[in-house]
Amino acid sequence: MAQTTESRRDRLLAAARREFAEFGYSGARVARIAERATVNKQLLYYYFGSKAGLHAAVARTSSVPNNPPTLSTAPPERLRRAIEAVCTELLRDPALATSLTERQLTAEARAVVVQRVAAWLEAFATVVSDGQGQGYFRDDVDPASLARQVLVLCAGYHGLAPTLAIGADAPDRWPADVASLLLRALTW
Secondary structure, X not given: OOOOHHHHHHHHHHHHHHHHHHHHHHHOOHHHHHHHHOOOHHHHHHHHOOHHHHHHHHHHOOOOOOOOOOOOOOHHHHHHHHHHHHHHHHHHOHHHHHHOOOOXXXXXXXXXXXXXXXXXXXXXXXXXXXXXXXXXXXXXXXXXXXXXXXXXXXXHHHHHOOOOOOOOOXXXXXXXXXXXXXXXXXXX
């Protein structure tokens, strides 16, 4: 049975996503990606031009959840949902999580990551600011600073998981644990 162009391209993207998640951009190898995708290495160059082109394609195709909490929800619950959405997205897409700290990204991939991070930070800071205005959250907390700390906690699991002595259910608990910790610190 002949393989379709789309299935080979999709397999290359999936293999590259795993490779970049495991080794980062600089440690990823085109030969391993092609082997994982069970295609000839030249096919990778045909579809994406280079390792950099493949990495940019992976960055463009990372999933983006499209279910933000509604404004009618109380700020503590909105913050909990926003934290859980980002943590869950990073757990589902290790290549994106790895890209957050990768120093050798292509300009296009870096732009995608920077745009994603900016959207997360804005969402977190907006919820905190709204919560402060409504009396839910402490007034002595800088929303922008807290937003950066939230992102560090959401992404921290990926860098530390190999060295943390935690149970197998940690990935399932991580988003809720981060949200609970921050809400306890932020509320009166």
